[in-house]
Amino acid sequence: MVKEIERAGIPVVHLCTVVPISLTVGANRIVPTVAIPHPLGNPGTTPEEERELRRKLLDQALDALSTPIEDQRVFE
């Protein structure tokens, strides 16, 4: 899906936990996330901490979208 969106000309960032799959599939901008069942959250922490975590990951996502790249890159 990432690739088809990219092909359509829209920059896209893939937020996912299993980065090797994302790399194999061919996503170009990748932000690694927390866990498969809750990529952008962590049930083990407080709601406030979760929101902070989500904010941090989405800041990385925006950073990835606004960074020019030539090849696949994982934004840690």
Add this chain to the structure above:
Amino acid sequence: MSQIKVVHYLNQFFAQVGGEEKANIPPEIKEGPVGPGMAFQAAFQDQAKIVATVLCGDSYFNENTEASIEAILMMIREQKPDLVICGPAFNAGRYGVACGTVASAVKEKLGIPAVTGMYTENPGVDLFKSSVYIVPTRDSAVGMRDAVAAMVPLALKLARGESVGSSAEEGYIPMGIRKNFFETKRGSRRAVDMLLKKLAGEPFETEFPMPDFDRVPPNAAVVDMRKAKVALVTSGGIVPKGNPDRIESSSASKYGKYDLEGVTDLTAEEYETAHGGYDPTYANEDADRVLPVDMLREFEKEGKIGSLSRYFYSTVGNGTAVASSKKYAQEISKELVADGVSAVILTST
């Protein structure tokens, strides 16, 4: 066994009737080999004889598939062949679909073995590789000689009812059928052998080939995120509670498009996940953990992004075919482009 009787299926072009202007001709039958049939006949020597050639225009076939296949099967049945050869179709899409359709119908309805040949990216390959023997060919008729050489031995084996080995041994496109057999060396031995070869830079053959994925070069970066219209897409199956489109928990046959107008937070009362294969507890408690609508609304308010696009798109990635995902994303992308979306955040579970 006496001489094997063969019927050959061709399109209007290879049957030397005409080009695209003759693509609308209905099925007909000619005696003996025609066009590429001559090359097959030469390769068969006297082991097999092409008794007739059935031909049909590619457009006619694809626009009138049922009528065509019925007429073609009747013509073939009358010849009482032991084998049917279709094509090869190389990279001609309609012809490939016709060859695949004829070959699979001959096999299923008449119980006669059939072989065809195509270029691996011919759409007929994906459609029929699991039901018929397709020998990979080059993408144009330049590869005729190689195609004939590869198709003939397999065809003769099938006609004689001999057992057919694996795709790697016989040179056809893998049908996705697993056949159990006993390896002489145990797994650990084979793995170490492969590893040693890899370390030594020698060629080795994997026992678990990964599917082929193509690559798309990255698009230019977003110049100003503060002006960007950002859309959310997910393969994590987030849907409005009750899953109104009945998106399947695995091998999804569809995607959903949902309105986020006025939504600032995905609550447990209103959203859930349709995704199987992972524990849905956390996503059902708070779908923002998969589809971060709450935080993107904050970003919108803070001016970090221009806006969050009105709709989000969702499907279930669990066991869903690459071809399906591709199709969904193509449709979704069209809408995103039409909506003036400047960047996409795609989340996967």
